[in-house]
Amino acid sequence: MQKKEFSSHISNQLNRNLEELFNHILEMGGMVENQLDMALSALGNGDVKIAKEVVRFDKVINQAEMEIDRLCIRVLARQQPTASDLRLILATIRIAIDLERMGDEVCKLAKLVIKFHKTEPCTTASYAGYAELVDITTRSRDMLKTTLNAFARVSAEDAISILDQEEIVDQVYKKARKDVTEQFKKNPENVECLLEVMTALRASERLSDHALNIMESIIYLVQGKDVRNMDQERLTKFLENL
């Protein structure tokens, strides 16, 4: 399947609307990517100003989701899309939801930086799990980048690499959780800060889950197959046979 097929309808109005949907998703995806970059920067430098900017930016992302919903409803009501056009609408709605939730999770990361800044004993990034937090967030950002490229090309080719990344993220997350739990025992006085790190770790892990969801929506768009909830083995087999 090629993207140009979505602009080859006899109805130019439908062509325009579907093009708009593609652009809106890519634009919204770009916003979340940008938000993630800023969050990484804030995490790296403990920069509260950037962290606050990240939180403020979430509103714009929420508005983008609503705009995409409105456009999808309009196309459904007025043009009754079928086949790949219909799948594009459904995939778009799902992707917009995932992007919006990614925005929320990124905010949690930014809020960690803000809270650390406020709390006296939490001024350094030397806590257990912090390095993993940055690692997972960086990987999630890269996963998002890959999925957005896949969406732009209407291709499920990179799905396997997303699956691999997701597996690595799960491993890193498990290790980080273990480390933080150890620290709970060793330094109970830092429990408040460690809880914050745990919350942020969970958020960063969720980011990669959403990136994987987006890839699943792209597979649905391209192949017409709903692969959600497919176990890892079956999904890998399915992707290898594409």
Added chain:
Amino acid sequence: MKEVTSFSMNSASDKLKLENEEIAIEVKDWNLYYGSKKALNGVTMKLPKNRVTAFIGPSGCGKSTLLRCFNRMNDLIDSVSVDGDILLYDENMYSKHMDVSALRRRVGMVFQKPNPFPKTIFENVCYGLRLQNVRDKQVLNETVEWALRGANLWEEVKDRLDENALSLSGGQQQRLCIARAIAIKPEVLLLDEPTSALDPISTLAVEELIFELKKDFTILIVTHNMQQAARVSDYTAFMYMGDLVEYTDTDTLFTNPKLKQTEDYISGRYG
């Protein structure tokens, strides 16, 4: 508390499968020629009982021609010649011994334009029965009421059965024609663009009727309106230039067709 182990919305996840269906009509390598011009090209398909099967495709693709084959309406055109087999419950429709009038009693047809006879509503509905020499007044009354109820028209006309059928609105006339077709209790009902001359509300009424009627009849419908095919049918056949291109359950055809040619047609793309 009862343990919930899985979740399934039957209407959404149960996919129809042709291999699980009882077959009403089977078409085997069916060719039709208008003179030397081939209009149907080796069509092979099985049409399931008590289901609605829609035929879609651009003008001249052969869908109406194929529909007319199912009650031998094409016999009336001199230049038509055919080969292949069409079986109605294993009985060859085109065998020499087939009584065509009897066949048409088993396979009724409703046309694009409502065509009631210039007679009363009552006489329109019982016309087929009178041809079959049914004289019993009670049988006629009961059948007329049954057919009009079946066609979702009874409440609107029960007090004016003696009025001329031409006084009805277009939508009512079409439902009357459906009542007339089902009054003789055919096994199969052919609908050739039954709503193309109707307003949207009458169209929905007829579509609702089609949904109800499939409990008792096997319904084959030709329509130019793809949304209508998507709304009313269980299976859809896409035809192009005399070929049966893709034939599958309607959900699959309209969400994930196998062939690009089908995809291009149903989504309105340049082929």
